[in-house]
Amino acid sequence: MLDAEIGLGELKQAYGGLELHGRSEWDFQFSRALNLTAGTDFFGWFMSGEYRGPLPGGLEGDPSQRNPNAARGLVSIDTDFQVVRPGGYAELGIRPVDSLLLLPGVRVDYFEDLDAFTVDPRFTARYEILRTTTLKGGVGRYSQAPEFFQAFADIGNPELEPYYAIQTSAGIEQRFGSELSIGLEGFYKWVEGRVVPTPGNAPPRYLNEGEGRIYGAEISLEARPDADTFGYLAYTLSRSERRDLDGRWRLFDQDQTHILSAALSRKLGAGWEVGARFRLVSGNPDTPIVSSVYDARTGLYLPVSGEVNSVRSPTFHQLDVRVEKQFRLGAVTLAPYLDVQNVYNAENIEGRGYSYDYRESETVTGLPIFPNLGLRGEL
Amino acid sequence: MRSAIVSLALLLLAGCGEPLKHLELIEDLRVLGARVEVENAPQRAAPRAGERATVRWLVASEPAPSFGWALEACFSGSAETGIPSCGSPAFAAAESAGLATGEPSLSFDVPADSAAGARIVIQGEVCSEGPPCADIGTDVVLSFALGDENTNPELEDDSLALDGAVLPAADLIADGACGRVPSVQAGSGEHQLSLRIDDTDRDPQAAATPLDPPNESLQVTHFSTAGELDSAFSAVDGAAALAPATAQWVAPVSAPIEGLLVRFFFVARDFRGGSDWLERGVCVVP
Numbered sequence: 076m077l078d079a080e081i082g083l084g085e086l087k088q089a090y091g092g093l094e095l096h097g098r099s100e101w102d103f104q105f106s107r108a109l110n111l112t113a114g115t116d117f118f119g120w121f122m123s124g125e126y127r128g129p130l131p132g133g134l135e136g137d138p139s140q141r142n143p144n145a146a147r148g149l150v151s152i153d154t155d156f157q158v159v160r161p162g163g164y165a166e167l168g169i170r171p172v173d174s175l176l177l178l179p180g181v182r183v184d185y186f187e188d189l190d191a192f193t194v195d196p197r198f199t200a201r202y203e204i205l206r207t208t209t210l211k212g213g214v215g216r217y218s219q220a221p222e223f224f225q226a227f228a229d230i231g232n233p234e235l236e237p238y239y240a241i242q243t244s245a246g247i248e249q250r251f252g253s254e255l256s257i258g259l260e261g262f263y264k265w266v267e268g269r270v271v272p273t274p275g276n277a278p279p280r281y282l283n284e285g286e287g288r289i290y291g292a293e294i295s296l297e298a299r300p301d302a303d304t305f306g307y308l309a310y311t312l313s314r315s316e317r318r319d320l321d322g323r324w325r326l327f328d329q330d331q332t333h334i335l336s337a338a339l340s341r342k343l344g345a346g347w348e349v350g351a352r353f354r355l356v357s358g359n360p361d362t363p364i365v366s367s368v369y370d371a372r373t374g375l376y377l378p379v380s381g382e383v384n385s386v387r388s389p390t391f392h393q394l395d396v397r398v399e400k401q402f403r404l405g406a407v408t409l410a411p412y413l414d415v416q417n418v419y420n421a422e423n424i425e426g427r428g429y430s431y432d433y434r435e436s437e438t439v440t441g442l443p444i445f446p447n448l449g450l451r452g453e454l
Numbered sequence: 455m456r457s458a459i460v461s462l463a464l465l466l467l468a469g470c471g472e473p474l475k476h477l478e479l480i481e482d483l484r485v486l487g488a489r490v491e492v493e494n495a496p497q498r499a500a501p502r503a504g505e506r507a508t509v510r511w512l513v514a515s516e517p518a519p520s521f522g523w524a525l526e527a528c529f530s531g532s533a534e535t536g537i538p539s540c541g542s543p544a545f546a547a548a549e550s551a552g553l554a555t556g557e558p559s560l561s562f563d564v565p566a567d568s569a570a571g572a573r574i575v576i577q578g579e580v581c582s583e584g585p586p587c588a589d590i591g592t593d594v595v596l597s598f599a600l601g602d603e604n605t606n607p608e609l610e611d612d613s614l615a616l617d618g619a620v621l622p623a624a625d626l627i628a629d630g631a632c633g634r635v636p637s638v639q640a641g642s643g644e645h646q647l648s649l650r651i652d653d654t655d656r657d658p659q660a661a662a663t664p665l666d667p668p669n670e671s672l673q674v675t676h677f678s679t680a681g682e683l684d685s686a687f688s689a690v691d692g693a694a695a696l697a698p699a700t701a702q703w704v705a706p707v708s709a710p711i712e713g714l715l716v717r718f719f720f721v722a723r724d725f726r727g728g729s730d731w732l733e734r735g736v737c738v739v740p
Contacts, residue, residue, distance in 0.1 A: 087665060127665040139536045145673070145725060153663040275536055368537050371488035371511070371576075371596040372727060374675045374687075377537045430474035432592075437474060 077122065086144070092122030113165040120158040120223070127151045130280075131230060133272035134222065135328050136317070138362045138380035145373040150230055158223050159187035166197075174203040186220050186237055193218035193237050211260075212245040221270040225281045232279035238268035240287075256297045262313075264289040271319040282320070287327070289315040303342040310335050326384040332357040333390075346401035346410075351394065358388030358424065367433035376432045388425070391441075394418045399451075408453045416445040478686035480516045480679045480719070483582050487512040487675070487721040488596045489606060489729040493561075499728035500602035503568040508561040509576050509596060512731050514719055516679045519627055523558040524549035524585040525578035529568070530597055538575045538597035549578075549585045555627070564600065572600045598727030606728040607655035607672060614720055614732050615648045616703075621718070621734035632713040632737035640709040640738050647683075649674055649699040649720050649732070651690050657724065659692070667692030670724045674699035677719040680738070681706050690722075709738040 080089035100114035129147035132139050139147070166180030178199040185192050197215030204210060218239040225231040246260030269285030291313025298306040311334040315327040333356065340350035363381040370377050399412035417423075426439040475481075492498040493506040501507035513521060525548055531541030546562030560576060576596045581587030598604075612620045616636065624634045638645065656669040671692035676683055681703050688699035699722070706714060716736050723729040 125663075125665050127663075142536065151663040151665040153665055275531065366593065368593040368595050369485045370537070371485070371594060371729070372538075372598070372723070372725060374487060374673060374721065374723060377595075379537065428474070431477040432475070435474045 077120075086149075087125060087127045089126075090122050090124035092120065092124075095119040095121075108170045110168040111165065112168070113163075115161065115163045117162070118158070118160045120156070122157065123155045125151075125153050130276060131224060132276055136319075136325065136362075136383050137272055138378070138383060139276070141364075141380075142377055143373065143375045146370055146375060146377055152227065152229055154227070156223070156227070157188065159185075160220070161185050161187075176201045180215075182218075184218060184237075188223060189220060189226060189236060191236050193239065195239070207250045209248040210246075211248065212243075214241070214243045216241055221281065221283075225270055230280065232281045234279065235270060235281055236268065236283050238266065238270060238283055238285075240264050240266045254298060254300050258295045259292070261292040262290065266317070269317065274320065285317055285319050287315070287317040289313065289327075303344075305338075305340050307336070307338045309337075325382075326360040328360060328384065330357075330360050330384070348399045348401070349397070351396045353392075353394045355390060355392040358390055360384035361386050361388055361427070364429065364433050364436075369432075378429070378433045389423075391423045392421055393423065394421075406454060410451040410453075412449050412451060414447040414449065416447070417442060418444065420444040476682075478677050478683040480514050480677050480717070483513070483515045483521055483580070483592070484677070485511060485513050485580050485592050485594050486677060486719050487723060487729050487731050488576070488594070489731070490596070490598055490727050491606070497605045497608065499604045499606045499724075499726065500598050500600060501564045502601045503564050503570075504566040506561065506563050508559055511558040511580070511594070512719065512721065512733075513558060513580055514677065514679075514717070514733075515582075516717075520553040520555050521580055521582050522550045522553050522584035522587065523578060523580045524587070525558060525560040525576060525594075527560060527562045527574060527576050530573035530575045538573070538577075538595050540575055540577065553583075568600055570601060573597050574600055596727065602726060603657070604670075604724065604726045604728050605657055607651070607722040607724065607730045609649070609655075609720070609722060609730045609732050610652070613650045614718070614734050615650075616736060617645050618648070621736070623732075624735060626715065626717055626733060626735045631735060632715045635715070635735040635737050637713065637737045637739045638705050638716075640705060640714075640740050641707045642705045645703050645705060647676065647701045647703050647718060647720075649676075649688075649722070651696060651699060651722065653696055655722065655730075656690065656692060656696075657728070669693075670726065670728075672699075672722050672724055675719075675721045675723075676701045678703060678716055680714060680716045706738050709740050711740060713737040713739045 077094050078091040097117040103111040127149060129144040130150050162182060162184040164180065164182040166178055169177040180197045182195045195216040195218050199213035202210045216239055218237045220237045221235045226233050226235045242264045244260055244262040246258060248256065248258045250256040266287030268283040269287055270281050270283060271285035273280055273282060291311060293309060293311040295309040315330045316324045317327055318324050335355040337353045342348045362383050363386050364378040365381045366379040367376040368379060395416045396418050397412060397414045399410050401408060401410040420443050423441040424438045425441045427436050428439050429436045488509055488511045490499045491508050492501045515521060526544035527546040528540035528544040529542050530538055545565060546560060548560045558580060578594055579587040580592050580594055611623050614621050621636065625631065651672060656672060658668060659670050661668060669692040672690035674688040675686055684702040688701060690699055716738055718734050719731060721729060721731040
């Protein structure tokens with residue numbers, strides 16, 4: 076059962092009702108070379124809700140979301156609604172030879188609230204060229220429904236349909252003994268029919284007319300030089316862009332050009348273990364505020380945005396370390412630990428705060444150095 | 455296997471910092487509100503096609519009382535959110551002759567062939583130089599629906615009180631203003647400002663759903679030229695019983711021997727273009 080209510084003055088959001096999840100899966104092993112995995116799942120919301128608040132806008136890359144609520148117009152909805160989404164899937168596992176695994180599959184979904192079916196075929200393959208070298212690849216279609224409220228008649232477009240992505244990837248895994256393995260993978264994803272807001276959020280407010288593309292490559296390295304040491308290094312170079320009704324490509328809000336992750340842990344003996352993790356990630360794209368307008372209807376200043384996601388926050392980087400000591404106390408294993416996040420106190424910029432008229436601004440930084448002393452116990 | 459984790463974060467997080475600028479404090483040239491009045495029916499906040507209307511703007515400045523301005527009226531584009539903007543060329547415009555004092559205003563005739571429900575946008579700029587304004591001017595905008603059954607709140611002369619005593623209207627621009635307004639001791643701490651809202655200030659509105667309040671809600675913004683107001687906003691909830699809009703004001707801790715004139719601006723608005731305001735003052739004495 077779900078039941079929630081929040082309110083502030085005449086603004087209100089309340090909903091209640093039943094949420095149902097279900098899933099079942101069967102495996103059939105016909106032979107050593109052929110097996111079938113099939114299943115069904117179900118998601119359902121049977122709700123009633125009330126909402127009085129600002130008209131929802133676009134969820135991604137919509138600078139008007141920064142406008143004060145009072146400037147976005149209030150809407151009231153008092154409705155019963157249900158979201159019923161049964162689905163089924165099947166995947167064959169075919170091994171024509173020991174070194175080759177083929178995985179053709181299909182998923183079918185029904186979106187009752189949108190009165191729409193989707194059929195998503197998928198195919199994955201792995202081929203061991205050598206005992207130490209594996210090629211892998213896949214292509215598939217993946218469908219997704221709009222956010223449920225985007226299809227509400229009063230604030231959205233009931234004609235919306237599910238949108239989909241075609242995902243492809245290809246890569247190679249190379250092992251060097253038991254100590255080292257390296258993986259390299261490229262990926263490309265095309266998104267069709269993304270839900271995009273209309274200009275100024277004018278009716279029908281949302282349309283299935285957006286596109287997206289995400290592409291890149293990842294290289295990863297795992298090392299186990301001895302039984303007590305583990306190391307991991309991964310680097311991803313990628314770009315994610317979308318095109319809305321204006322026909323221009325722009326970055327997604329979460330586009331990250333470079334993602335570098337490194338981790339190292341070592342057992343020192345006598346229950347001691349130390350570890351460290353380092354992350355370096357491109358800063359998130361941001362939309363600059365170039366000026367503002369005083370809105371006399373609301374008494375508030377409205378920001379005037381520059382080109383969407385045309386600037387980027389500085390690169391994020393952080394080192395975390397952890398020291399743990401395990402010991403037994405009867406039947407209990409205790410492990411006091413010291414976990415220090417952001418060891419060198421990097422001032423990572425996570426956003427920008429503005430004065431009421433948007434004429435002045437200052438950066439907002441993430442957590443400073445954060446030591447955490449804890450005790451983990453296992454029975 | 456059962457496990458449990460107890461942790462102690464060894465860091466006390468700092469609270470929120472001070473805002474970069476205080477909205478409620480008038481330190482320089484500021485636009486604080488606008489009011490639409492239909493000719494011969496100033497209580498109506500939305501003209502109809504063919505009628506003449508005037509939009510007056512409340513501008514406050516500390517200390518310089520003069521400024522330049524330029525305004526124009528047009529029909530809105532199709533956007534329902536975001537910044538209102540013209541969807542067609544302006545049908546009326548006005549600007550100050552150099553630097554001016556008082557209220558900028560734009561009077562215009564609504565075209566007789568205007569579509570029912572069309573939105574009118576008043577846009578322009580106010581600045582301490584001009585017109586035309588340099589980069590440091592304030593761009594302003596107001597939008598409202600043509601023919602909307604909306605009336606302006608009407609704040610009475612005795613609506614604003616300080617610690618229960620009505621603050622009288624007075625000329626706050628002329629020399630010697632401090633002698634014409636009530637006095638407050640410097641360093642006297644917190645005082646309550648209270649704006650009386652009358653039932654007629656809130657238009658009744660049709661409720662399409664049970665969530666819609668029976669009356670429009672009003673927002674009251676309050677500003678002072680010195681001292682510290684606890685906030686810039688009060689709300690008069692359209693679904694709640696009528697109550698005064700209040701703000702706490704802390705008097706300056708010191709004042710010159712001749713007294714320090716502090717001006718208060720209270721603006722009530724209904725988010726649909728209806729608005730009214732009061733300007734009152736006190737003299738802070740040592």
